[in-house]
Amino acid sequence: MLPLQIVPVRNARQRQQFIHFPWKVYRGANPDPLWVPPLLIERERFFNPKHGGFFAHGDVQLFLAQRGTEIVGTISAHINFLHNRTHNEHIGFFGFFEVLDDPEAAATLLQTACAWVRDRGYKAIRGPMNFSINDECGLLIEGFELAPVMMMTYNPARYVEYIEHQGFGKAIDLYAWIVDQRSYAEKGRGAKIERVAALAQAQTGLTFRKLNMRRFAEEVEAGWHVYNQAWANNWGAIHMTLAEFRHLAYSFKPFLDPEVMIVAEDQGRMVGLLIAVPDINIPLRYSDGRLLPFGWLTMLRRKREIDQMRVLIMGVLPEYRRRGIDAVFYREVRNAGLKRGYHTAEMSWILENNDVMNNTIAGLGGRRYKTYRIYEKKLS
Structure with missing residues (x-):
């Protein structure tokens, strides 16, 4: 050697x-x-x-x-x-x-x-x-x-x-959790979410809509503001710069499905955001990392195999928390995902000490199926 x-x-x-x-x-x-x-x-x-x-x-x-x-x-x-x-x-x-x-x-x-x-x-x-x-x-x-x-x-x-x-x-x-449509519907879980979501929507007066791809630049900037405020107090969280957020958004724009990207608004102002994305890794594994000259054809041909989504981002501005908005998000993304043929959803990643989210996902019928670790070492 x-x-x-x-x-x-x-x-x-x-x-x-x-x-x-x-x-x-x-x-x-x-x-x-x-x-x-x-x-x-x-x-x-x-x-x-x-x-x-x-x-x-x-x-x-x-x-x-x-x-x-x-x-x-x-x-x-x-x-x-x-x-x-x-x-x-x-x-x-x-x-x-x-x-x-x-x-x-x-x-x-x-x-x-x-x-x-x-x-x-x-x-x-x-x-x-x-x-x-x-x-x-x-x-x-x-x-x-x-x-x-x-x-x-x-x-x-x-x-x-x-x-x-x-x-x-x-x-x-x-943690990464997996939730499937069957587990979500079992034991009255789905019915409970429907009740809580209907009550929350009536009490808050918020409107919920799909992400508008025709106004993508505006939606990205508004989402950036929500993202940075919603996650500010999480372990290790740092503000994402607008350049970083735009890079992420535009890199994956061709693969996004606006039907599973939900915006919560208060009088036209974005106050909450759920971003779920089709699991493009399913067709990507056949692309060898290249879209040209024939990678796009492979992606298009294999796109119909996507039956899973990842709930990548979900959060609301601090002053709108504990109002049941999350239940509306769960209802909307579940119903939209079912129509789009996404039978399972990975919800990730979730900090191990985020008891509220971990317990909520377990209550949706979720199963924790992967664990990732961040390591640290003191330097003398």
Whole structure:
């Protein structure tokens, strides 16, 4: 085996190698049929410092692990200045940890990320964060037997051992729940939601409508305001910049289904938002990450196979909480999803200490079926 080198990414060619490396892990000698390749066109923009929204408030270094000319692993080390200002912390982060079955490379990559953060005077490192809590985050630690849904992480089980052997401990867990139409209807759950939703709608006087794709730019900006206020007090939450929110919205605009995106309004002002998205990972796994020249045809042909959605965002402005608005959202998205052929919904991710949401989803007939972990390590 050739000696191991850790190489900082300094140019566009190396950045392309970094972006493409996951194909070697999941489509290489031992292909993983559950892995879903990311869209390369989106990843290239995301990692480009001129376009990626994170670079406006973060310092990033990407690393490649090489044996000779062969790349065997990747990792990022980064500082999220917005996070540190928001939470009055002094920490760094790691992310995009991918590695072949090579324990030495795994250990050295993690040690390199720790050293990069420590050398800048920070006292702890947390991750995986790709790049922030508003992006894909957490390491899959339970639920390896099922494919990931849109914008949820996936990794080999061996990564758990790699990270924990380097002295990382649990910071917090994130849950993914699955709800199907049958469980929702059992034991009178659906009827109860209908009653609560009808009462809430009558008492609040709010109106509920589908997202207007013809006014997409306006809807995105209004949704951005709701998002940042609704999640402001959650663990690790940071304001998403408008550039980051727009990148997310426009990257997936071609795949959105406005029928399952619900807006709550008070006299024309958006005060709540539920965004569910068709699980485009179902057709994406056949695309190899490319839409051109024939990826679009594959996506269109396989789109009819989508029978699941992910409830990605649900929240209301603080002054509108505890009024039963969530019940209206559940009713509307369930009924719309049923008409669109979505028989199951993943609700994710939910913080392990968010008892209200976890108990509510369990009350809807949900089953917690995946767990993701964010790790932390003190740096001496």
